[in-house]
Every structure is written in structure tokens, then in C-alpha cells.
Amino acid sequence: MKSKSSRYLAMPYIIWIVGFIVIPLLTIVYYGFTDPNHAFTLGNLAEILVWENYRPLYRAMLLAASCTAICFLLAFPLAMILREHKVGRGSIIVFIFILPMWMNSLLRILAWQTLLERKGVINGMLTALHLPEQHLINTTAAVLIGMVYDFLPFMILPLYNALMKIDDNTVNAAYDLGASFWQTLTKIILPLSVPGIVSGVTMVFVPALTTFAISNMLGGGKIYLIGNVIEQEFMQDSDWNQGSGLSLVLMIFVIVSMLFVNHFDDKSDTRRGGIM
């Protein structure tokens, strides 16, 4: 009786999964493997071999990897600091870092537009200090800044959680046994935080790889990523087949990179870390 009622409780999730994940995904697969006349084809997937498509993919991979690396370098020391001061203070600081996530991300990117523009806030300050104006907006650097800003919380949270879960005694034991700070960091703390790193890397890399809004708004339409190609296929060219084909290729890249990252995860103790 009990198990039956709990099965009903799962219904909303099943409806959600089927309606909003399975069916849309199958639609994409259908479009991806057919041509406009509904005949089977692999041509849409093979399109990735065309220069116009693999170049933006390569560019997106490069930017996403850079973004992930920068996020990690920023977030790990922060997570370490939060770990040191875990009593009380930690939660407020973490809250502040997560706070921006409560605001629409496009709005935050718009704010960056205002900051980076030629007559924007940053150049305004430079001019006030009699320093030369900088060309910031509509560059690769601007897109990278936007990505890092948008996705940093997704790196901080899992790292913070993983580090908080490491037993102080483990760390103290390492020091007692004569390990230096550097040794403790590389031999104890880093290996134990691998699950958090894996979560963080995935959660930053995947959205960074697929974004098109950030590159559009901060790149001035000049920094063309694979997400922009797919957007153009759907929105401008009305070519849903090719757009779907390229989306599938992108999904394969995402899955491969997740498998690669998860490979490290399996080696460590999986009960530790993770997000939240």
C-alpha cells in the first residue's frame, strides 16, 4: 500500500522527465538524422567537418576551457579561505557569492556591457585618472570575462562543499607527521576534493561550451561560437535539421568531456564532496 502511494508521488517527475526531457530530446534526434524531406541522413552531423562549423566549435572549446581554468584558480583559494574560517562566517560569505545567481544572468551580462563599453564605467574611471581609453567591449577577452563572472558560483559551491567535508583531523594528522603546507595541499586536500572539482569543472565547462548569449552580447557578433552557429541555423536560416544535427554533435562533445572528468571522480571516495 505504502509503496503504491509513493509510486504515485513519483508521477509528476515522470511526467516532467518525459514531457520536458525525453520528448524534446527525441525531437532533436529525429530532426538531426533527417533531411527536410524526412529521409534519413547523416549529413547534418557530418556538417561539423565543415570549416564554418568546426572553427566555432574549436573556439568555444578553447574559451570554455580557459573559463573553467580561471574559475578554478579563483574559486579554490576562496574555498580554502572559507574552510579556514568555517565558524559562522563561512555561510554569509558563501551567500554573498551565490547572491548574483538570483538575478537573471542576461541582466548581469548587460551590466557588463555597460561596464566595458567605450564610454562605459571602466573607461570613465580611466579617463578621470587621465589614462588612455581601452577597447574592451566586443573582444574575446570581454566574452571570457562574462563567462567567468556568470559561471564562477557554479565552481565555488561544489569546491566549498567538498573542502568543508574534509575532516580537520586528517589535515592535522598530515601536519603532525611533518608534512609541509604544500605537501598537505597536494597530497591530502586536493585528492580529497576531487569530487567537488569534478562537479565544478562540469558545471562551468558545459554551459560555457554551449553559450551563445554571452558571446553575442559581449562579443558584438564577432566572436562566433558553436552555440551561435546553432542559434543561426534555427533562428535565421530556419534549418532545424542542421541545427539539430550540430546540437547532437555538441552533446557528444559534452558527454565525452564529462566522461573524461568523471574518470577522475571514480578513483576517489565517492561518498565525499559533490555539490551542496
Place this chain on the structure above:
Amino acid sequence: MKRLDCEMFHAIRKIRTRRLPAAVLALTVAAAVAAVAVGCGTTEKDIEKIPTPAKDTLYVYNAGEYIDPELIDQFEEETGINVVYDVFETLEEMYPVIEAGGVVYDCVCPSDYMIEKMIKNNLLQEVDYDNIPNIKYIGEDYMKMASEFDPGNKYAVPYTWGTVGILYNEGMLDELGIPYPTKWSDLWNPALKNEILMQDSVRDAFMVALKKNGYSCNTEDPEELDTAMKDLIDQKPIVQAYVVDQVRDKMIGEEAAIGVIYSGEILYVQDELADTDVRIDYVVPEEGTNLWIDAWVIPKNARNKKYAEQWINFLCRPDVAAKNFEYITYSTPNTGALELLDQEYLDNEDVFPDTKKLLETCEFYHFLGQEGDALYNNRWKTVKSS
């Protein structure tokens, strides 16, 4: 219960890397639902209306910032018809919406070549001019111009018209020591690095490069298109950004010295800068340009053709057209409205150019068919990717 718990736990463990995005997604969906509810201005009364849209509601689909919003209220007051007003950014974005028919609109305002495409693909229905007596105010010249993409003027009622040209900031160009542009090829001057805003739409971008080389902006000759593509790629390093509606605001904000834009924006830009010493001017390039007409059409699947015609008739009324012009500043083909406007406007050649002179060098865009479109789209992708 326990077994299920355990299973769920494992399921969550497996997807834990996705848990947070899911939460964010849920929040986003909730926010989107709320935004839609607020955005449509749904009061409790409106919610009752939504399930029966056909009764007293007119669904209008127009380009962004392309009407005086007060006129929508005025129309609602005068007729008692409730207007649901949606906007699109580009015509290419609008077309699949109408084609798919998922959202049914009664009245849409596309441009010439898109109207031609919609007529050819059988998406429009003929306008009944008996219901639009104010059609008499639309100048004959403009109806003749419109017949180029709508033979016999069966489907489209002209709303605005104009050219595509170059907006330039005199002060910034003086500072750079660059003469004011007079032709498209001036946009390839390397001294203008990071000073140019190009249109982020395939036909407009290619029009600039095609006209620069003296070709038609409707060409389907692969060699001519390749030349244009090469030119656009060469130009890319000095272009600051490819944007659509933002050209106007970026020019007002002095973000760039030069922008490719529709003639209708010049008055708005000058009005905004009236109290400053910033001088911005507009030029129709010597090589010729695109001449365009935006017109109201009624999709085939419209539920309220009568309301749509009432809407068009309302917008063709001289006082309404004049009020609308003063707001959107896009040239009106309404002769009745012209009589109501200040002479100052009519003397402005940027806004009301001599159509006969223009027609010598300028062209309308034509619908090129799927294959013709592909010739442009593929090359545009190459430009954007490089």
C-alpha cells in the same frame, strides 16, 4: 517506501552534478511563467479572456519599437477591441513563427522581400479594401512601389518606408581626421578600426558589400557573392560589432563613429542629442542602397480578419499616422499625415528623400527562394566564423 528512497538516492547520486542546474532551471521556469503573466499585463479579468481569444482580441506582431504605444490604447478605446501586441527583432525570426502557426496572429508588419516570400508560400490572405477606406491617404507612388513585391497590391498596406544608409558622428570623424563617408567603400578604411557598426542581418550586410562592388543586392551570381563575402571578411577586423537595433543607441552613446542603419532612426538620434554638441548625420551612399517598405499583412490563418482590417484602417488615418511618425520617426507613405506634419520634417531629405532620384540607384530586396537564400546564408556563416 524504503526501496524507493534508496533508488532515488542512487538516482540523485548519479545526477548530482546536474542537481544545481536543475534547481536553477526550476527557478527560471517559475520566473519565466511569472514574467509571462506580468508581461502580458494579465489582470484577473484578462485571464478569463485568454481561453477565448477569438472573441474580442486582435493579435498583432510587429518589429520592436515600431509603434507609438499610446496608439494601441487609443485603438482599444475607440473600438473596444483588446490588442495583444508582440514584437520580433528580425524578419527571419518572425517567419517561422507565422509559418508554424503555433501562435496565430491577425496582423503582421514585415518588409518587402519577406512579404513576397509569404505570398509565394501562400501564408497571406487578400486584404478587403472595402474595410479600409483610409487607404486613399496612402500615396499612389508608394502603392506603385509596393506592387513590385505585391503585384496588384492585393496583400500589403504600406506602413513605413526608407533607405539603408550610413550614420556618422562628425566630431569623432574630425578627431580621427577622416572625411565624412559618402559611399559604401568608405567603410573599408583601415583608419576606422573599431569605429564601425555593421548590420547583423544577412541581406543588409551583403547589400553593403554588393553595392560597393556595383552589383545588385538581389544577385544570385556565386562569383559576385564570393567577392562580396571576401570583402566582408576583409572588413571584419575593423568592424566593432555586428548589431541590429543597438546601432541607434550605440551611436547616441558615441560608442562608434559610423553605423549602418535605416533612415528612420536619424530623427530619433538627432532628437536625443539635440541638447548636446554631438553632431550626427545620415548619408545615402553614392553606389545606391536598399529601398524598403514595411507593410501590414494578414496571415492566412488569422482568426479576426475584420479586426485586422480595422487596425490597418486605424493606422492609415492621417492623425494617427502623423502621431505615429512623430514617435517612431520612420517616413510615412500617408499623404494625409504629411499635411499635418511640420514643414521642418518634410524638408529633411534624410527622412523624405526624392523617391524618383532614389529609384535610379536603389533597389528593393526580392525573395530569392530557398536556394537563393542558402547562397547568402552559407556565405554569411563563413563571414561570421572567420
